[in-house]
Amino acid sequence: MDIFGSFALLLALGAAVYAFAGGIAGIATRRPLLSKTARNAGMAVFGLVTLAVATIIYAFFTDDFSLAYVSAHSNHTLPLYYKFSALWAGQEGSLLFWTWLLSIYAFFALFLNRKKHPELMPYVGVTLAGVQIFFLTLNNFVASPFRVLGAMDATGAMHVARLSDGSGLNPLLQYYEMVIHPPILYLGYTGFTVPFAFAMAALLGRYPGEKWIHITRRWTMVAWCFQTVGILLGAHWAYAVLGWGGYWAWDPVENAALLPWITGTAFLHSVMMQEKRGMMKVWNVWLVFVTFMLCILGTSLTRTGVVSSVHAFAESSIGSWFFTFLAIILVVCLAAWFKNRDYLRSDNQLDSLVSRESSFLFNNLILLAACFAVLWGTLFPVISEAVTGNKISVGPPFFNKVNVPIALFLLFLTGVGPLLAWRKTSFDSLKRNFAWPLIGGVIAGAVAFALGFREFYPLICLILSVFVTLTIAAEFYRGARVIASRDGTNLLTAVGELTMRNTRRYGGYVIHFGMVLIFVGISGQAFNQDIQKEMNIGDTISIGPYRILCQNFDQPSTSNYSSDRATLEVFRNGKSQMMLYPEHRTYLASQVSETIVAVQSTPLRDLYVVYAGASPETGKPVIHAYLNPLVKWIWFGGIVVVLGTGLAMFPSRGAALALRPVAQPAWGESVAPGSAPAIAPIHRSDGHD
Amino acid sequence: MKAQSKFLIGSGIIVATLLALAYIGYTQSKTYYHTISELATLPAPEQHQRMRVSGNVRGGSISHRDGRIDFVLEEQGKSLPVSYVGSDPLPDTFKDGAQALVEGRLQPDGDFTAEQVQAKCASKYEASPTGAPIQPSPTPGQSMNPAPGSSAGKS
Numbered sequence: 001m002d003i004f005g006s007f008a009l010l011l012a013l014g015a016a017v018y019a020f021a022g023g024i025a026g027i028a029t030r031r032p033l034l035s036k037t038a039r040n041a042g043m044a045v046f047g048l049v050t051l052a053v054a055t056i057i058y059a060f061f062t063d064d065f066s067l068a069y070v071s072a073h074s075n076h077t078l079p080l081y082y083k084f085s086a087l088w089a090g091q092e093g094s095l096l097f098w099t100w101l102l103s104i105y106a107f108f109a110l111f112l113n114r115k116k117h118p119e120l121m122p123y124v125g126v127t128l129a130g131v132q133i134f135f136l137t138l139n140n141f142v143a144s145p146f147r148v149l150g151a152m153d154a155t156g157a158m159h160v161a162r163l164s165d166g167s168g169l170n171p172l173l174q175y176y177e178m179v180i181h182p183p184i185l186y187l188g189y190t191g192f193t194v195p196f197a198f199a200m201a202a203l204l205g206r207y208p209g210e211k212w213i214h215i216t217r218r219w220t221m222v223a224w225c226f227q228t229v230g231i232l233l234g235a236h237w238a239y240a241v242l243g244w245g246g247y248w249a250w251d252p253v254e255n256a257a258l259l260p261w262i263t264g265t266a267f268l269h270s271v272m273m274q275e276k277r278g279m280m281k282v283w284n285v286w287l288v289f290v291t292f293m294l295c296i297l298g299t300s301l302t303r304t305g306v307v308s309s310v311h312a313f314a315e316s317s318i319g320s321w322f323f324t325f326l327a328i329i330l331v332v333c334l335a336a337w338f339k340n341r342d343y344l345r346s347d348n349q350l351d352s353l354v355s356r357e358s359s360f361l362f363n364n365l366i367l368l369a370a371c372f373a374v375l376w377g378t379l380f381p382v383i384s385e386a387v388t389g390n391k392i393s394v395g396p397p398f399f400n401k402v403n404v405p406i407a408l409f410l411l412f413l414t415g416v417g418p419l420l421a422w423r424k425t426s427f428d429s430l431k432r433n434f435a436w437p438l439i440g441g442v443i444a445g446a447v448a449f450a451l452g453f454r455e456f457y458p459l460i461c462l463i464l465s466v467f468v469t470l471t472i473a474a475e476f477y478r479g480a481r482v483i484a485s486r487d488g489t490n491l492l493t494a495v496g497e498l499t500m501r502n503t504r505r506y507g508g509y510v511i512h513f514g515m516v517l518i519f520v521g522i523s524g525q526a527f528n529q530d531i532q533k534e535m536n537i538g539d540t541i542s543i544g545p546y547r548i549l550c551q552n553f554d555q556p557s558t559s560n561y562s563s564d565r566a567t568l569e570v571f572r573n574g575k576s577q578m579m580l581y582p583e584h585r586t587y588l589a590s591q592v593s594e595t596i597v598a599v600q601s602t603p604l605r606d607l608y609v610v611y612a613g614a615s616p617e618t619g620k621p622v623i624h625a626y627l628n629p630l631v632k633w634i635w636f637g638g639i640v641v642v643l644g645t646g647l648a649m650f651p652s653r654g655a656a657l658a659l660r661p662v663a664q665p666a667w668g669e670s671v672a673p674g675s676a677p678a679i680a681p682i683h684r685s686d687g688h689d
Numbered sequence: 690m691k692a693q694s695k696f697l698i699g700s701g702i703i704v705a706t707l708l709a710l711a712y713i714g715y716t717q718s719k720t721y722y723h724t725i726s727e728l729a730t731l732p733a734p735e736q737h738q739r740m741r742v743s744g745n746v747r748g749g750s751i752s753h754r755d756g757r758i759d760f761v762l763e764e765q766g767k768s769l770p771v772s773y774v775g776s777d778p779l780p781d782t783f784k785d786g787a788q789a790l791v792e793g794r795l796q797p798d799g800d801f802t803a804e805q806v807q808a809k810c811a812s813k814y815e816a817s818p819t820g821a822p823i824q825p826s827p828t829p830g831q832s833m834n835p836a837p838g839s840s841a842g843k844s
Contacts, residue, residue, distance in 0.1 A: 350693050351692055352692050353699070365700050369707050376711075390721055390722075392719050395720065401711065402707055406707065
């Protein structure tokens with residue numbers, strides 16, 4: 001098995017090298033047939049890596065403990081679906097998984113465009129193959145998942161050894177979300193390779209027109225959506241499994257996933273400046289480049305031990321590979337940009353401070369500031385050690401101080417930006433679009449203040465959330481009203497019709513609304529409470545509106561783990577509400593303990609209860625209860641963001657064209673809704689590709 | 690004034706504000722890493738900074754006192770007595786011989802008062818590190834560096 005898998009990986013590397021070298025030769029000699037063979041080799045990589053992945057999965061399913069990787073991450077009693085997820089539980093497997101997902105993306109990027117863009121695609125193929133060569137080199141020669149266990153026999157000769165059982169999967173990963181969170185996050189990380197390849201291709205090939213920017217934007221949305229979901233699933237996993245009552249801790253690995261998300265978000269916005277006004281071309285190309293580099297950096301941070309994180313894999317020498325690769329990418333990007341910088345000359349200049357353009361500029365400025373702050377804070381131990389010789393780390397106060405105001409300013413722009421006109425917005429249109437939402441927000445803030453709501457940032461967040469929600473609702477209402485009165489349909493049907501006619505614009509609004517929900521959820525953190533107490537049977541603790549009565553302690557155990565469990569009854573207003581069963585498990589194969597949190601989640605608040613083990617002084621069980629308001633809004637907001645992204649990628653119905661000049665300026669088009677349609681000419685594309 | 694210069698001024702204000710906030714956050718949460726052998730040679734002002742020290746828990750040194758837990762960290766032959774005064778229960782992985790990271794301040798008598806302890810158990814296989822310190826973060830305002838721990842697989 002190991003030989004078959006290794007061989008498939010080696011062939012995949014060969015195919016990638018051919019796709020790279022043959023692709024370059026094809027471009028240089030202008031022979032389409034050569035380019036075609038290179039493309040086919042690029043697609044073949046997918047098939048070969050798939051064989052290798054199938055081999056390792058087969059080894060997991062058949063409990064082949066002669067493979068070092070399998071014996072380190074699985075055992076006989078591990079449930080089947082976790083044997084599958086064990087594929088990405090360690091360094092070697094997760095790198096193979098990275099390569100595989102990348103090969104899937106590369107396959108689709110090449111296959112879907114096989115008959116299109118003959119000038120562009122050879123460059124895309126070469127760029128993709130270049131990235132694949134790097135990862136396949138790691139898979140083959142640095143971190144092969146097909147390493148076999150060796151043992152010396154009596155005569156001193158080495159032969160393959162087979163363990164009777166493996167050491168089992170890390171219990172923290174034995175959770176259903178861990179079966180889907182890593183693949184989705186990896187789909188985000190790897191996905192940004194495709195926009196990178198297209199941007200690089202357009203720059204190197206000096207591809208005329210803005211077509212490439214539409215393609216790049218689409219692929220970025222795919223990767224961005226996966227990255228969003230991946231980050232949120234990770235946060236949810238941390239919340240539901242780790243038992244510390246929170247979901248985000250500014251850990252280096254969380255930050256690593258956030259960085260490309262931030263630059264990807266910046267790109268998705270600033271790209272509209274290029275589509276409509278021919279501005280920001282250099283900026284956009286660099287955003288795509290930087291996003292990709294941050295993905296590689298993020299992938300390496302978990303693997304190299306450069307930044308100490310409790311998430312990290314075992315330290316290894318693989319870091320130098322990654323940093324060499326990053327340096328190569330940077331040099332290639334700089335060279336490609338420098339050689340072709342005249343290709344990226346801007347067509348227009350900023351006309352007014354109160355315009356769509358400037359709102360995008362501010363959006364990008366502060367997103368980049370957030371990205372820089374997070375990157376700086378994450379790498380600070382490394383930087384400070386290099387500069388001063390002292391290793392200094394910074395904690396959440398640093399990240400929060402900088403990023404909370406940034407986030408609120410972004411929220412403000414979310415409401416304002418889409419309603420500003422291109423070039424210049426008149427005071428009248430400002431008043432028309434923002435008067436009511438602003439009044440609504442201020443009223444909400446005043447009511448909250450009167451009710452005793454005094455935290456500064458959450459109050460601002462509340463006002464802005466109401467404001468943004470109202471601007472979005474008003475947008476839907478204005479458009480739908482026109483359709484409803486013309487077609488004689490009811491308003492709800494008209495909203496659907498409106499959305500389908502310009503999915504990109506209204507999908508964007510849905511995403512914005514999802515972000516508002518997430519912001520509301522995060523601001524709930526300011527009101528978290530927790531209490532910890534040693535409890536005997538019959539004892540109670542009170543937190544918020546709840547009273548928790550300890551009913552029983554027992555030890556339910558299975559063949560996989562042994563456990564201590566508390567049975568708690570939760571009362572509210574004297575009435576019994578529910579039973580909670582927080583647990584503390586010890587896995588038998590690995591002797592690792594784990595906390596199983598009991599959560600009662602409602603839209604208003606989560607009651608989150610942890611069995612914190614026995615008190616060292618008295619031996620009595622300790623129960624730690626948290627009351628976390630509004631957490632559910634975060635997960636729900638995430639679902640809304642995904643739906644919005646799906647909507648925005650859905651092709652618009654053609655009928656939009658006929659109506660648009662009057663009441664439906666396309667997403668990001670010239671006229672602020674409700675304002676006179678005469679201002680500002682329509683530029684370039686029709687708003688959706 | 691031209692729109693572009695207005696934009697630059699606005700950007701300047703935003704960036705300056707953020708830099709100021711970043712500096713405040715930095716001074717509130719910066720934490721130094723030191724090794725046990727370094728502690729003795731630190732100049733006086735640096736001895737009172739908040740810091741992180743790592744080492745192995747000396748076998749048999751863990752003792753539960755009233756309101757605190759005492760133990761001794763060892764590294765390269767040097768040792769450091771530590772008192773843990775935090776309210777959270779110690780992580781499951783904290784036991785004799787475990788690799789531990791403590792965060793807190795050095796006392797004038799040379800003992801270390803830790804507000805936080807993270808621990809990693811010595812892993813059987815190098816490819817499956819299990820660092821699972823579960824460190825609750827009580828209030829967002831406090832300096833809480835260590836994240837909830839997982840290990841392999843999350844990236």
